[in-house]
Amino acid sequence: MAKRRNRSEHAARAREFDAFVAGAAGRLLHVATLLTAETRIRNPYAHALLTAALAHAYAVRDRGGDEDPYALTRDDLVLRFARTAWRHRTGRGGVLGVLTPRERLVLVLRLYEGVSEEQTAALLGLPEARIRAVCARAVARLRATRAREAA
Secondary structure, three states: OHHHHHHHHHHHHHHHHHHHHHHHHHHHHHHHHHHHOOOOOOOHHHHHHHHHHHHHHHHHHHHOOOOOHHHHHHHHHHHHHHHHHHHHOOOOOOHHHHOOHHHHHHHHHHHHOOOOHHHHHHHHOOOHHHHHHHHHHHHHHHHHHHHHHHO
């Protein structure tokens, strides 16, 4: 009887995770695409990052805790990108391609995802003042690029 209950609990948790993926995968893929500075049409590295982050979230979901699966997956996605950002110094045609990987990382977390400076600093291991400076520099670079393109 215990095995049957465990199987049904596992199946229920799997359905719950499937529902999470169905609802959040699009936004998480967009986050990954912005980070990698790829285009929406051609984004293989963003897909690979998201797949790995979702696999990690699925693996750790049974460890207990009431952590938000979206935040868990997003944070893992961000940290995976940060560890491999040296591979993606230049963008591949995306809107944020003019920015450095760190600038893209901070800008996406702060402005697109709405993560607070304190949380961003804690996640990336940087002081809050550094997060503010990187975000301001990134926005200035994007504005300057847009002004050059408009002229």
